[in-house]
Amino acid sequence: MATRPSSSPARSLAAALLATLLATLLATTVSCVPARILAGNVATLFDSPRPVQSKVRAPYRPEARLAALWVGHATVLLQIDDKVILTDPVFTDTVGVIVKRLVEPGLDPEDLPPVDAVLISHMHFDHLSLGSLSLIEEKVRALLVPRGGLVYVPNYTFDSVEVPTWTTWQQGDLKITAVPVWHSGYRYGLDRDWMTESFTGYVVEYHGITVYFGGDTAYARDHFVKTRSRFPGIDLAIIPIAPVGPREFMETKHVGPAEAVQAFFDLGARRMMAIHFDTFINSTDAFGEAPRELRRVMAARGLGPDRVFVPRHGEQRVLIAR
Template identity: 40%
Template sequence: MGMDIQRILPLTAVLISHRHMDHLSPASHKLLGGRVSSVIVPSGVKTDLPTTTFSVTELQAWQVRESSGLGIVVPVIHDGGRFVGDARSHPDSFAGYLIEYHGMKVYFPGVTAYRADILSNAFTRFGPIDLAIMPICPIVPAEEMLPHHMNPEQAIEVANLLHASAMLPIHFETFVN
């Protein structure tokens, strides 16, 4: 169930993790309109957004955007498709983010598959994470889903690899398996 658009306060920035329709709805961005100052997207995603009142910044892996806080794009493992069958059309159009604000570090890997060597890079580069916002995604059938998504156990393992003080699970039960 969605939120009443009138109850959403003005937003400094919106982070888009990838192009899938459940994460990048042009209609939602049009509705947000004047409530959003800036949208940050991975490489190759800007053209998927409608022209509106907010600015759009495309960032590559490990690129930094500084504003009132620090936002860094971190690599993840997913696919850049927007529709069924076009996963290879945008090979780099997915990302995660490390946000640092007033000394607090928040890690949001968007939607990603599990790979400890890539996902622990945020800890290697930035030290312990205060909050890990971890996606628990559709995982059935495993042979099709786990190359692109994490299961609950893997999400907990990544939060532990990051030495996260807290973990917020998201994205679970968004689809019927």
């Protein structure tokens, strides 16, 4: 893995002061939300990500029929019997050059088992990380992307396939279907007029177990209800809970904790796993704000950790044992 060059305490202090000054300038002179988010990222640019203690070194669990490990953000290592699926892999320290990790990856790339399918939900830098795919290239058997997504995927050694909404990719008994969500799929901004379908959720089916992965999505009840009608009895719904604020800016792009829980009910899933929080600064949320709000919503709706769980970075749970 890449290492950072050593630096003197004086140089580190100077870099930190510079970052603070730039962040303050951005935050006080520009009022728009993207500038405030940028200011938050500049302020952390020279910080080291928080370490993850006691990382899992052997994540393949022979005793599990269904297991999930949260690497961070939207990256989940999912095991269903002998199949391994990885969602939106991001293992790099930064995304989009300036967005720095707050917490290091909860799993090291070298500890990945062979991956039967990598699922990419959309083209944004914090979900389609080409540097991360290069790190794990030799372990990946197939990459699935939404419609139009292959334009940004290099010629890797593994197969790369576009899966439009409501179509299914199948390898043996493993079936993965693209399902609708409400987000955006462009990568650079200039491509927003023609990258209009390059975002998706996925439903994974194998040996009678069904898992939903929402990627990034705003609240769209019709999408969730239609997915439930086609896939009744979802065993696990992996749903983002952030970014939360400012809500008027985020509500057409991202569910907050309350909307995530409602999506969980709309999907009719047995359990929900919360993701997409406390890994990168992509909102005005404080660290820890989203999971605290989720726990408040859970209490209000009578949901315990047996139904909805909030993983720690690097935490792996066996949800169905053999």
